Amino acid sequence: MAKKQKIVSVRIDPGVMEEVEKAAKEEGYSSPSSYIREACKSRLGGVSKALEEAEERILELLFQQSQHIHMMQKIAIVQYQAMNIFMKLYLTYTPEIAPEEMEASIARAKTRYRKYQDDVAREIPDRPSAYFDRVIRDFEKLGVKFDFD
CATH class of the missing domain: 1.10.287 (Helix Hairpins)
Structure with a gap:
């Protein structure tokens, strides 16, 4: 059995209502009312779509940066080993002055x-x-x- 919903009247400026209608349509909501209900739930839950998207972008960026750092660590190890081999060769085969x-x-x-x-x-x-x-x-x-x- 579905819970009864309470009806709430809210006054919204015409410009804001146009934005709500446009956003509801773009995001696939059945009506502006369903969009407003979801916005209220998100706001009360402390989660907004913009925040989630920003978090996803930040996580992706951090993942990419960690991959770059890992790659640079490998390059540094290879460079160290190459320099080490060069120094051994140089010191072995170069006479002192x-x-x-x-x-x-x-x-x-x-x-x-x-x-x-x-x-x-x-x-x-x-x-x-x-x-x-x-x-x-x-x-x-x-x-x-x-x-x-």
């Missing part, structure tokens, strides 16, 4: 390193020099030095 050749070697290394920086910067498509300078500043904040002195 004699003290009397050190100054000339440092000068050549600085020149070669600057060329390397320029080559890397050219490979970055958007404002290479500004990007490279920012990367250097970020590393320097961490205490990483980018010269041979």
Whole structure:
């Protein structure tokens, strides 16, 4: 047996009523009254459609960001391993420099390193020099030095 519903009279401005009728039609309600009943239930329950949609968008964004972070973690591990292998090879096969050749070697290394920086910067498509300078500043904040002195 269905519960009896109470009839309530509400005064609504004509402009608001037009919006209610339009929304009820767009969202597939049988009448503006059913739309208003559902809106009251949502409001009293503390849940609104806009809030639910916003929550869904936020959750989707968080899921996407977590996937990007996971991918970047994998990339960082691969880069670390590649650098580790390179350092082992370098230290194994590169002889130490004699003290009397050190100054000339440092000068050549600085020149070669600057060329390397320029080559890397050219490979970055958007404002290479500004990007490279920012990367250097970020590393320097961490205490990483980018010269041979």
